[in-house]
Amino acid sequence: MLREEEKNNEVTPLTDGVSVTVLLPMRNAEQEIMRCLNAIMANDYPSDLVEIVVVDSMSTDASPDIVRGYIKKHSFIRMLVNPKRLPSVSLNMGLDAAGGDVIIRADAGSVMEVDYISRSVKLLRDTEAVNVGGAQTATGVSYLTRAVALATNSSYAIGDARLRNAQKEKWVDGIYLGAWWRETLESLGGFDDHLADDENYDLSFRLRRMRGKAFYSPALRSSYRVRGSLPRVIKTYGGYGIRMARAIKGHPDALRPSHLAPPGLVIMFMISALLFLYSWPAGTIAPGFYLLHLLIASRRITRRRRYQIAMPLVLFTLHLSWGLGFIFGIFRWGLPRRRTKTLLKAMAGRGP
Structure with missing residues (x-):
């Protein structure tokens, strides 16, 4: 992790004083949350322009205690509690509490590359995009999870695998995670907190309906670790299918x-x-x-x-x-x- 004095750089033309809030919904993420927070804190964006808002959905493991340990050491990290547990509610709670000009979504299982924040801000400034995102790489630690990661990263998997690892910049319908100007999200009324898990699909569609463009850049990179056994993989991908059906019902x-x-x-x-x-x-x-x-x-x-x-x-x-x-x-x-x-x-x- 970078030392604090190394990260507190003067405002550069690249940042131009643009502040960033990283929204981090979390539930039972004790195995991943440290990697996620460490990666965000190691980013090359000036630390005095970044805040992290963690929204915990009533975790029953040690993840809230882990975050509290970070909060004691770093004043730019806050944690809210979402009793409704829905990710969309967590994101809206974080948005209401956010002070940044730019909102960047992270997941507790995601690990950002060191230039993720700075590249997101630059893309929002240099393009006409209202939403920017990038490549998503799955990783694994066991034989099964490595095999699932290899499959997921290929074009033979389900959904937008070609997009998640595309090598060229392009305009797209929707992207993984996302970064927006805060005023863009506020103009939409935030995320639909009636939805269980398909808030990203819904938001992407509403952005397209207002003629907003989403931009994919392979230079924006993050990874996530495949978790669990084969039954858990089945449950996860079955859930993806269910959520897509619900999203299509609305759009x-x-x-x-x-x-x-x-x-x-x-x-x-x-x-x-x-x-x-x-x-x-x-x-x-x-x-x-x-x-x-x-x-x-x-x-x-x-x-x-x-x-x-x-x-x-x-x-x-x-x-x-x-x-x-x-x-x-x-x-x-x-x-x-x-x-x-x-x-x-x-x-x-x-x-x-």
Whole structure:
């Protein structure tokens, strides 16, 4: 960590006195919160222009005590308590308490690169973007979590993996975490605190509706550590699918062809199972092609044989979990019919 006197630089033309609040929602993060805070504090942005607002959602582990230890040593760190536990409520509480001109979101499991804050401020100043973000790299410490991280970082995973590790700057629909001028968030009324976990999807859509642009830069880098066992991975990705279905219910135009692929895979396996009862060759054709796809993808993801062995199972788990979660969400909240028909026609080559 940089010494305090090294970080308290004079205001430079790059910063121009722009103050920053890092919002950090947290719940039961005792394994990660120290890495997260240390990375934020090690950033090269002048420390007298940065504050960290941690919002704890009634953690039952030692993470609040860990944060209190930091607060005793650093006056620019504060902690609020969110009894409702929802991340969107935590973010709004932090926004209300924020004093910075720029708001940067962090997650307790994320680790920012040393220039993350300064690059975020520069991008907001130099572009017309109302939201900026960058590359997200998964890491792991065990055989399973490393395999999941390799899969997640590839273009064969679920969702916006191509975006999370894209090598070129581009305008995008939405990004991981995010950085905004505070006045932008306040003009939107903050995050929708009626939402459980899909507040980022909702915010990105509302920004697009007001013709606000989101900008991705690969120079903005952060990482996060994959946690848990295979059941936890299944629960996590199933939750991603459920949250996406709910987000699409509120914002039908957010539905993309990539969202229909995992539930389509689930339906394909169901149909194949029925076909197998009548003709086993017919029932194995589609799953066979999918297995071939997984084997090819595994070789492209990693050349290390020990991970190639597990990679087909990991990819299958990610795809199936997300697809089942999305289908569950559809049964609960429905699917926008008009938008779905438009996408299916486009995917079939007949045009929207």
